[in-house]
Amino acid sequence: MFYIVNVDRNWAIGAAGDMLVHLKSDLKFFKEQTMGKTVLMGRKTYQSLPGQQALPGRRNIVLTRNKDFAADGFETVHSVDQVLALAATIDPDDFVIMGGANIYETFRPYCDHAIITKIHATFADPDALITNLDHLEEWEMEWRSGLIHDPQYDHERVIYRNRQVKPNPFVKRLKQSQE
Numbered sequence: 001m002f003y004i005v006n007v008d009r010n011w012a013i014g015a016a017g018d019m020l021v022h023l024k025s026d027l028k029f030f031k032e033q034t035m036g037k038t039v040l041m042g043r044k045t046y047q048s049l050p051g052q053q054a055l056p057g058r059r060n061i062v063l064t065r066n067k068d069f070a071a072d073g074f075e076t077v078h079s080v081d082q083v084l085a086l087a088a089t090i091d092p093d094d095f096v097i098m099g100g101a102n103i104y105e106t107f108r109p110y111c112d113h114a115i116i117t118k119i120h121a122t123f124a125d126p127d128a129l130i131t132n133l134d135h136l137e138e139w140e141m142e143w144r145s146g147l148i149h150d151p152q153y154d155h156e157r158v159i160y161r162n163r164q165v166k167p168n169p170f171v172k173r174l175k176q177s178q179e
């Protein structure tokens, strides 16, 4: 399991239910990194999708406490355990946490890496922020792209690696049930 996100200089990721900026080159990059995979999103991020349409070519999962939630093209889960049980059945490289802030924070300990686009800008009045991985001892920077010049916003891509991945208990249970 891994997560992918773009952040500003303060690790802000959203404002008023939307992204801080629709960075075209990053949307393309996001598509390439997630195509063919399973993507997990919180209900608020689902609501921010254009037309609330499922992302084509990907298995779309929404996490919500609302048992009545239903949307075409989306599967629904209602708890962290349900997510972990599902993730246990999928190749970890094919299970992507795609936000928002709440979901990144909840599943970060189970992620073995994170793909961060660092936008070289500071946006006013963000209301969704995530933890700066430079402040967490167990996370280390593994690779960085260097500065990418962009007509919208210059940015940089960084891969962080989690040295203390929290084991998904459902993987163990699944293995035991198959022995």
Ligand SMILES: NC(=O)c1ccc[n+]([C@@H]2O[C@H](COP(=O)([O-])OP(=O)(O)OC[C@H]3O[C@@H](n4cnc5c(N)ncnc54)[C@H](OP(=O)(O)O)[C@@H]3O)[C@@H](O)[C@H]2O)c1
Pocket (backbone or CB within 6 Å): 004, 005, 006, 007, 012, 013, 014, 015, 016, 017, 018, 019, 020, 041, 042, 043, 044, 045, 046, 048, 063, 064, 065, 066, 077, 078, 079, 080, 098, 099, 100, 101, 102, 103, 104, 106, 128
């Ligand atoms: N920059 C980026 O790359 C990026 C990517 C994605 C999103 N974003 C931004 O992030 C912001 C949204 O983030 P957010 O933190 O406000 O919302 P969110 O994480 O997208 O969704 C939160 C919702 O998920 C559900 N949820 C969370 N934990 C749960 C649990 N343990 N069990 C069941 N349901 C659970 C709840 O839905 P219910 O209330 O329905 O129960 C909760 O209200 C937006 O501004 C969006 O644009 C940015």
